[in-house]
Amino acid sequence: MGQINQKYVLAVLLVALVCVPLILTNNYLLLVATLIGIYIIVNCGLDIVFGYSGQITLGQAGFYAIGAYSSAILSIHTEIPVIFCMIFGGLLSSFLGMLVAIPSVKLVHHFLAMVTIGFGEIIRLLAMNGGELTGAADGISFIPKLNLFGYVFETVGSYYYFVLACVVVFLVIKHNLVTSRVGRAFRSIRDDNAAAAAFGINVRRMKVTAFTVEGFFGGFGGALYAHLVGFISPETFALQQSVIFLTMVLLGGSGTLWGPVIGTVLISILFEALQPFGQVQMVVYGLIIMVVIMFLPRGIAGTLNDRFNRQNSKKLELSSDAS
Amino acid sequence: MQFFIQLALGGLMVGAIYALLGMGYSLIYRASGLLTFAQGDYFMLGAFLTFTFSVLVGLPFFVVLPLVGALMLGLGFLTERVLIGPLIARGSGPIYIVLATIGLSIFLQNMAMIIWGSQGFHVPSVMGDMPMKFGDIYVVPQNLAIVFITLGIMVALHIFMNKSKVGTALRAAAQDKMAAATLGINVVFAIGLTWGISVGLAGIAGLLIAPIFGVTAHMGLLVGLKGFAAAVVGGYGSIYGAVIGGFLVGLIEAFSSGYIDLSFKDVVVFGVLLLVLFVRPEGLLPSPALEDL
Numbered sequence: 372m373g374q375i376n377q378k379y380v381l382a383v384l385l386v387a388l389v390c391v392p393l394i395l396t397n398n399y400l401l402l403v404a405t406l407i408g409i410y411i412i413v414n415c416g417l418d419i420v421f422g423y424s425g426q427i428t429l430g431q432a433g434f435y436a437i438g439a440y441s442s443a444i445l446s447i448h449t450e451i452p453v454i455f456c457m458i459f460g461g462l463l464s465s466f467l468g469m470l471v472a473i474p475s476v477k478l479v480h481h482f483l484a485m486v487t488i489g490f491g492e493i494i495r496l497l498a499m500n501g502g503e504l505t506g507a508a509d510g511i512s513f514i515p516k517l518n519l520f521g522y523v524f525e526t527v528g529s530y531y532y533f534v535l536a537c538v539v540v541f542l543v544i545k546h547n548l549v550t551s552r553v554g555r556a557f558r559s560i561r562d563d564n565a566a567a568a569a570f571g572i573n574v575r576r577m578k579v580t581a582f583t584v585e586g587f588f589g590g591f592g593g594a595l596y597a598h599l600v601g602f603i604s605p606e607t608f609a610l611q612q613s614v615i616f617l618t619m620v621l622l623g624g625s626g627t628l629w630g631p632v633i634g635t636v637l638i639s640i641l642f643e644a645l646q647p648f649g650q651v652q653m654v655v656y657g658l659i660i661m662v663v664i665m666f667l668p669r670g671i672a673g674t675l676n677d678r679f680n681r682q683n684s685k686k687l688e689l690s691s692d693a694s
Numbered sequence: 695m696q697f698f699i700q701l702a703l704g705g706l707m708v709g710a711i712y713a714l715l716g717m718g719y720s721l722i723y724r725a726s727g728l729l730t731f732a733q734g735d736y737f738m739l740g741a742f743l744t745f746t747f748s749v750l751v752g753l754p755f756f757v758v759l760p761l762v763g764a765l766m767l768g769l770g771f772l773t774e775r776v777l778i779g780p781l782i783a784r785g786s787g788p789i790y791i792v793l794a795t796i797g798l799s800i801f802l803q804n805m806a807m808i809i810w811g812s813q814g815f816h817v818p819s820v821m822g823d824m825p826m827k828f829g830d831i832y833v834v835p836q837n838l839a840i841v842f843i844t845l846g847i848m849v850a851l852h853i854f855m856n857k858s859k860v861g862t863a864l865r866a867a868a869q870d871k872m873a874a875a876t877l878g879i880n881v882v883f884a885i886g887l888t889w890g891i892s893v894g895l896a897g898i899a900g901l902l903i904a905p906i907f908g909v910t911a912h913m914g915l916l917v918g919l920k921g922f923a924a925a926v927v928g929g930y931g932s933i934y935g936a937v938i939g940g941f942l943v944g945l946i947e948a949f950s951s952g953y954i955d956l957s958f959k960d961v962v963v964f965g966v967l968l969l970v971l972f973v974r975p976e977g978l979l980p981s982p983a984l985e986d987l
Contacts, residue, residue, distance in 0.1 A: 427789050429796075474972035482930075484729065484792055485922055486971050489964040492919070496961045610915070614796055621793065650812075653804035660797025661777065664790045 388535055392528040401527045402599075407639045408534035409595045414620050414631040415545045416588020421617065422625030423549055424581040425561025426476070430487030431616045433494040434589025435596070436608035437464040440498060440505060442594035443514045443603055453517045457594035464590020465583050472582035476575050491613055499605045510604025517598050530599055537595065541588060546628055548584065557581055561626075618656065622663050624670025633671050696830040701952040702945065707837040707906075709944020710844035711737075714899035715921025716928065716936030717851065718892030723931045724868040725888035726778060728788060730795040734918015735802040736893045740766055740900025741909045742806055745815050755820040762901050763894050770893025771886045773798070779885070799918075807911040819905035840902045847895070848937050855933075864888055896921075916960065920947070923967040926975075 395401045413435060420428050442460035446453050475486040498505045505511065517524040517533060524530040548554050556577045559567040568574050597603050615638070623634020638659075645652040667674055715733050722730055740762055747758045777798065781791050821835035855861035866874040867884035875881045899917075907913065920943055925931075928939025946966055951959035 425789070427792065475968075478971060478975060479788075482729075482926070482971055482975065485919075485926070486968055488919065489968050493961055493964050493968075496958075496964075500955075500957045500961070611800075614800065617793065617796075650804050650807045653800055654808065657797045657799070657801030657804065660800070661794050664781065664786065664794045664797070665777075668786060668790055 385539075389532075392531050398527055401531060403639065403643055405527060405531045405534050405599060406596070407636055408531070408538045409592050409599070410616070410619065410635045410639065411538050411632050412541045412595070413589050413592035414616055414623075414635050415541055416585040416592070417616055418620050418625055418627075418631045419545065419548065419557070419588070420581045420585045421620060422627070422630070423554060423557040423561060424578060426578055426581065427484045428487045428582070428585065429484050429610065429613045429617065430471070430491040430494075431585075431589050432608045432610065432612035433487075433491035434464045434468060434586050435593035435612065436491075436494050436498060436605075437467055437586075438590030438593030439597035439603050439608070440511070440593075441590075443511045443597045444504060446515050446598070447511070447513070453515055453598060454519060457517075457591060457598065460594035460597075461587045461591035464593070465586035468586025468589075469579055469583040472579040476578035476582070488610060488613075491608075491610060495605050495608050495610075498608065506604075508605060510602060510606075511597075512602045514597050514601045514603070516601070527599070534595060534599075537591075541591075542628070542632075549628070553577070553580065558626075615656070618660055618663075620670075622659065622667075622670055624672030624674070624676070627670070627672040627676060630670050630672030637671075697952065699831050701948045703831070703833060703837060705945035705948030706841050706941060707944070708947060709924075709941035710841045711899045711903050711917065711940070712921045712924040712943050713844055713937040713940025714847065714895045714902075715918065716924035716940045717848070717933050718895045719922055719925040720928075720931050720933050720936045721888050721892045721895075723925075725864070725885050726774075726782065728778070728795075729792055729922070730778075730892075731792065731918070732773070732795045732799045732802060733892070733896050733921055734914030734916075735799045735806075736766060736769070736896040736914075737900040737903075737917055737921075738806060738909075738911065738914035739769070739802060740897030741817075741904040741913060742810055742900075742911075743897070744901040744904045745810075745817050745909045749815070749817055759898075759901065762897055766897030767890040767894040769897075770890035773893065774886045774889035775882075778889070779882070799914075803911055803914065810909075810911065812911055814908045814910040816908050817904040834906070836902075836905050840906075843898075843902060844937070844940075847898070848933070851891075851933065860887075920963060923963060923970075926967060927970050 391404055392401060395404060413431060416434075417428065417431050420426050438457075438460035440460075441463050442453075442456040445451055445456040445459060449456075451459075471486070471490050475483060478486060499508060501507060517530065519533075522529075524533055549557065556567065556572045559570065559572060560574055560577055564574060567577075596607075619634040619638045620631045621634065622638060623632065624630025641655075641659075642652065645655060663670070669677060715737060718733055719729070722728060743762045743765060744758060747753045747761060748755065753761070777794060778791060781794060786794075819834075819836045821839060825832040825834045827833075853861075855865060863874070863879045864884050864887060866877070867879055867881045868888065871881050874884070899921075900913075903913075903917075921940070924940035924943045925936045926939065927942055928935030928937070943963060943966070947959050947963050950962035954962065
């Protein structure tokens with residue numbers, strides 16, 4: 372019953388999302404909607420490391436930057452089709468994620484947080500000092516648009532559909548990954564390191580795997596961003612961006628399929644609404660993080676899940692009483 | 695040689711600032727077993743309070759110093775009582791408390807921007823801005839003062855922690871809360887006071903640096919991270935390690951900006967931080983950075 376309901380809800384949601392460009396005629400709002408899609412992809416990757424594997428990471432903006440810069444540079448200086456540049460951006464970011472993860476997964480939370488911050492900062496500083504290749508502080512402009520089978524995604528509206536398709540693909544990948552054997556291994560590591568190891572899980576290798584996956588999600592998201600906006604500069608990839616990503620996951624509910632999606636949408640809308648107030652925007656942001664951790668530590672999706680499960684278990688208790 | 699000495703002096707000066715922040719990281723780690731991301735922002739706040747009291751209000755330096763110190767101490771105490779303590783009490787995982795301090799950091803930084811604006815401010819030094827000349831070498835008096843004040847604070851902290859009754863209580867509370875409580879030590883107060891001291895140190899660092907680098911709302915971010923680097927390099931949780939680490943990080947930064955390239959100094963510092971965490975996570979002195987098997 373629940374299964375069927377869920378399918379209907381998803382179908383309705385998808386139809387609604389397909390209709391968005393028809394309703395949102397305002398180009399700016401459509402851009403925001405497309406960005407939300409990109410953030411969802413990035414945050415799904417982040418959630419695999421943070422929510423499912425329980426490893427703190429604040430280097431998401433670094434992965435995002437690697438994907439954006441490598442795809443932009445490749446598509447400007449070579450003839451390689453943009454779609455392959457994007458995939459390359461994802462793969463490179465994934466590879467670097469693995470390289471960083473191998474020596475750092477042995478560290479406890481706060482040290483790991485610092486390593487990932489250091490990683491993100493180094494990437495940003497390299498972009499800042501990369502000379503002609505990265506355009507230093509000016510960044511890279513005139514990044515070519517995506518071109519698929521001769522069709523150029525010139526307008527934001529058309530690109531929105533491409534991003535939407537990517538979001539669906541990445542959500543399916545995430546769903547399949549976290550419900551697989553690997554996903555269960557991730558969760559067991561999050562819940563108890565030693566117990567996971569005792570059950571024969573190679574803890575370090577699993578953590579490296581999580582970071583490698585995160586790198587691909589983040590890098591591909593960055594590439595999507597670069598070819599959407601057509602301009603990138605180091606400012607976009609500051610530590611603040613990593614914190615924003617993490618807040619989205621945290622508010623929505625980490626370690627759930629829909630949590631990061633909900634959080635991304637809510638925070639993005641809130642962000643746009645607070646835009647006219649300037650600095651207050653970030654003050655509210657800081658407050659949200661503290662309040663959520665104080666009162667809603669499992670996020671929106673997590674809290675809803677808990678409530679749902681409690682009701683279900685009550686029903687179970689009742690029926691077992693009856694029998 | 696002259697260039698070398700000049701760089702070394704500059705390195706020691708910023709190193710002293712990192713050392714002050716690093717000591718705070720280590721104290722907090724020993725008291726609550728946590729990392730805080732707000733140290734850099736308390737450092738910034740200390741600088742802004744200095745600017746407010748000495749430039750806007752016009753108080754003399756010898757009033758400003760204890761005033762800023764006391765205010766920051768109170769703020770640190772409050773942070774622990776209002777935010778960190780309750781989170782620990784309800785059993786939140788360390789990962790979430792670390793995130794809460796990140797939220798606090800964003801909050802403080804942007805509040806400062808709302809209150810004081812986003813432009814930079816200048817704070818005149820009590821010792822004057824004219825450099826003194828020793829042979830070929832120029833030394834700004836404030837720089838020397840920073841190094842000596844830091845060393846002085848370290849000695850004072852050592853005496854306070856090891857010889858005084860309150861300091862002994864703080865160490866006991868950090869080591870074993872239950873045992874300390876049974877011996878009649880007010881553990882809640884002790885942990886709060888430790889946070890107060892840590893934040894106070896960061897505030898004093900901000901006060902000292904204000905005449906040299908000026909005051910902006912963003913000044914805390916990089917310094918906060920480098921203060922952490924100092925604590926890690928020296929051995930996380932050790933106060934003396936943090937001081938040694940602070941001077942080391944300062945010197946590395948100064949020499950890499952002098953001999954390699956100014957714009958790469960931060961890359962080098964973070965590179966060293968990562969290298970230390972990868973190769974020798976326990977730092978120069980032993981500490982518990984490793985998690986699994």
